[in-house]
Amino acid sequence: MGGDLRRPGRKPMISREYEFHAPKTLNEALSLLEKSGGNAKLIAGGMSLVPMMTLGLAHPDAVISLNKVPGLDGVKEDGGVLAIGAMTRHHVLKTNPLIAQHAPLLAEAAKYVGDVQVRHRGTLGGVLVHADPAADYLPVCLALGAQIKLQSAKGVRTVEARDFFKDIMTTSIEDGEILVEVRVPKLPAGSGSSYQRLHRVEGNYAIVNAAAVVEPGKKKGRVALGGVGPTPVMIDVSAHIASGVSDDALRRVSDAAFAAAENAYGDLNGDAKYKQAMARVYAQRVVRAAAAQAQ
Ligand SMILES: Cc1cc2nc3c(=O)[nH]c(=O)nc-3n(C[C@H](O)[C@H](O)[C@H](O)COP(=O)(O)OP(=O)(O)OC[C@H]3O[C@@H](n4cnc5c(N)ncnc54)[C@H](O)[C@@H]3O)c2cc1C
Structure with missing residues (x-):
């Protein structure tokens, strides 16, 4: 596959030839992957891989689909x-x-x-x-x-x-x-949780996102943040909320989030300082919302 050019002068969307496999068992997929020696890409929904191939950022020799492998969903x-x-x-x-x-x-x-x-x-x-x-x-x-x-x-x-x-x-x-x-x-009964994200346009990736879990009794909790560095970061907020989710406690959560976002980097959505500031805002919001739900 990779470009049946019907009209002279037209360039294919994906400029490199590649083999396509649609194995029907997991073992078959694993053996194709092993034989490829690292030059194959698995395809699931294709929502990220296909754009990567179109942009020339991924150029595998073979694409192995997981869509016909039973038992991988649900x-x-x-x-x-x-x-x-x-x-x-x-x-x-x-x-x-x-x-x-x-x-x-x-x-x-x-x-x-x-x-x-x-x-x-x-x-x-x-x-x-x-x-x-x-x-x-x-x-x-x-x-x-x-x-x-x-x-x-x-x-x-x-x-x-x-x-x-x-x-x-x-x-x-x-x-x-x-x-x-x-x-x-499974979250224990009586837990509270909240996920919130900052985005400019619906349907776009988040700029900063945050997920919190507050355990039953509201003495223990954690917040994880995304978009504030190369990888997501997690903060244990138990020490901050142990005496209650007061404004003071949330300020401490906010300070911890700011520190955890130290590797934030700038891009088209905002500079590093903006993302660090948003880490403060979203960490507080999700902890407050999760604590309000917890019993
Ligand atoms: C218009 C648009 C908007 C989007 N917005 C968002 C958004 O707001 N938030 C968000 O989180 N995502 C967003 N996405 C990304 C989307 O969630 C994709 O579904 C996701 O990034 C890739 O999933 P996929 O199943 O399509 O994987 P693919 O594109 O098929 O694969 C992606 C990568 O994962 C590898 N891979 C896939 N499955 C496996 C597996 N089981 N084992 C090992 N390797 C595997 C592939 O080899 C490839 O390297 C958006 C995508 C598009 C096109």
């Missing part, structure tokens, strides 16, 4: 954990009753992702591996204490979400590995 209960398949689409995260009950932060975040088309194609696994620093699920997965399950031909390993993101669009996934599942501990 949300299941596994004791105290929700096991969410990597191929679960944003629309499912937004509407699934188990997510609404046990991990509502994911549903709140999913409703912001792109537009209707993107939400019906794009996947949880695709977002996490693409690892855009302002993607909606990154701080959510940190705040929820999610674990990322990776499978290769050699076996399975699990990485804590807080250790998964290494740099801008760089994760700890290795050549030959497929992200197969995201394991999210």
